[in-house]
Amino acid sequence: MNAPLTLASTEAVPGTRILGLGHYRPSNVVTNLDLIAQGVDTDDEWIKTRVGIAERRWADADETVVDMAEQAGSKALAAAGVSTADVDLVIVATCTMPTPVPAAAPQLAARLGIDAPGAYDVNSGCSGFMYALNAASAAVRVGQARNALVVAAERFSGWLDMTDRGTCIILGDGAGAAVVGASDTPTFGPVVWGSDGEQFDTVAIDERTHTFRQEGQTVYRWATGQMAPIALEACERAGVDPADIVAFVPHQANLRIIDALVRRIGLPNAVIARDIITSGNTSAATIPLALSRMVEAGEIPSAAPVLLLGFGSGLAYAGQVVLSP
Structure with a gap:
């Protein structure tokens, strides 16, 4: 035994x-x-x-x-x-x-x-x-x-x-x-995440050339059409009204995508991360890079509700409200 x-x-x-x-x-x-x-x-x-x-x-x-x-x-x-x-x-x-x-x-x-x-x-x-x-x-x-x-x-x-x-x-x-x-208290709202694996190859490293490729229009339509509901669900699960969000830090894929998401989510009082203008798209690094720069510049007060939204290759995504440090 x-x-x-x-x-x-x-x-x-x-x-x-x-x-x-x-x-x-x-x-x-x-x-x-x-x-x-x-x-x-x-x-x-x-x-x-x-x-x-x-x-x-x-x-x-x-x-x-x-x-x-x-x-x-x-x-x-x-x-x-x-x-x-x-x-x-x-x-x-x-x-x-x-x-x-x-x-x-x-x-x-x-x-x-x-x-x-x-x-x-x-x-x-x-x-x-x-x-x-x-x-x-x-x-x-x-x-x-x-x-x-x-x-x-x-x-x-x-x-x-x-x-x-x-x-x-x-x-x-x-x-x-x-x-x-x-x-002592939770500062991370529930994460809303998922993926659309049927479109996995719309963003990829080409096996033959070993260079980056993507189907830009497909990704654009997917992001602008599917990510706003994910962001709204993240707010709902966290018990935060979008009007109370102080900052919105989405993946910095494309400024047109960011602006479209802001319109569809409805964030009247949020400062919007537009780090893509001077940093470009740094994939996984875009959200923490932009968030860190905004906090350092004093654009986000401490313990403020921030909406984070990652999306891209996979096609995988994740949205969440967190309190700023």
Whole structure:
């Protein structure tokens, strides 16, 4: 007869919260005119009208996903006032590591001096930060980690087809990070997430060329038609009226998509993240990068309800109301 297992108890906490944020943008600014000078068949007005981007940041040749994650993660830890000795879990959301193995998270933990944490990557493309944030919150909530560092970092400049003006004008590089810890009261609303796997190949890395491709019009119609109800459901589940949302931070895919969502959701009192204008689309990194910059600039007060909405490749999505740090 087998002896019963002795299960180590874990102590749940009442809630979780974002303790601090951080972000990093490479110093290399690439304007629309720079793209034209590189031979991209486009013009400044076409890009601004189509996607709303004036410039984006591309990493230097020797700057990696982990390098950018380190910069953002270090800043988030400092903002949170959390020591690396008190971090038990590191999650990196990324889809642009140069190889599938090794993962970015263990490397990042070692760089930051976080000793032997749980460490893994999440690859859910543009909604990756939302999935990683909720995984971190759940781990803290049930007592599996005291504090968790969540970093989204992308280096799309290494995956571009410079002859495809529909994609190479959009994508940028950067990183955003959040430290998640325990809270006496819940500050995370229920997440509303899902996916439309039948359209999985509308956003992808081409198997033959190893460059990014997407069916732009299909994604545009899907995002503008399907994501507003997800955002409204996230508000309803959190018990927050859209009129009380202080800030809306959607995935920075396209300025026209963002503006369409604002109209359909109805956010009369919210400041809207439009980081895409100067950062481009950094996939998983767009939400934490934009949120961190807005908090740093004083655009979002502490403990204010913020609506986050990730969507993109997969096609996976996640919407949630959280209180700002």
